[in-house]
Amino acid sequence: MSRGREAPPAMSNVTDEFNAITEHFSPRVIAMANGQYFKLAKFKGEFPFHAHADEDEFFLVHRGEFTMCYRDREVVLKTGDFHVVPRGVEHRPRATEEAWVMFVEPAATKHTGDAETEFTKSIEQQTAHLQT
Numbered sequence: 751m752s753r754g755r756e757a758p759p760a761m762s763n764v765t766d767e768f769n770a771i772t773e774h775f776s777p778r779v780i781a782m783a784n785g786q787y788f789k790l791a792k793f794k795g796e797f798p799f800h801a802h803a804d805e806d807e808f809f810l811v812h813r814g815e816f817t818m819c820y821r822d823r824e825v826v827l828k829t830g831d832f833h834v835v836p837r838g839v840e841h842r843p844r845a846t847e848e849a850w851v852m853f854v855e856p857a858a859t860k861h862t863g864d865a866e867t868e869f870t871k872s873i874e875q876q877t878a879h880l881q882t
């Protein structure tokens with residue numbers, strides 16, 4: 751829904767956005783809608799276990815495959831598969847080969863949850879390319 755005064759933003763392409771990513775597990779915010787960030791990341795290797803107390807996380811595999819690991823099970827996600835990590839549940843993504851993944855979470859969510867890790871990127875880092 752347009753507010754009328756603002757011109758709609760230009761169309762963007764998700765593959766172009768992925769191609770701009772140079773680091774693994776470094777989220778790139780591509781859009782914000784209704785308080786949710788739409789983020790892209792290239793997964794490769796193993797991310798630390800973490801949880802988000804109050805937020806669910808939606809994941810969609812654009813290219814490749816990865817495994818969402820829980821403490822008691824694993825969910826294998828291939829190109830086109832999507833999955834929701836429930837709030838409060840510990841999880842970590844693992845990818846043997848590089849996977850291109852979109853995920854959606856509230857703007858306030860830290861991508862490493864309550865864990866401060868070597869992978870942690872601030873929201874300023876995740877949106878740096880938008881601030882021109």
Ligand code: NI
Binds near residue numbers: 801835
């Ligand atoms: Ni998470």
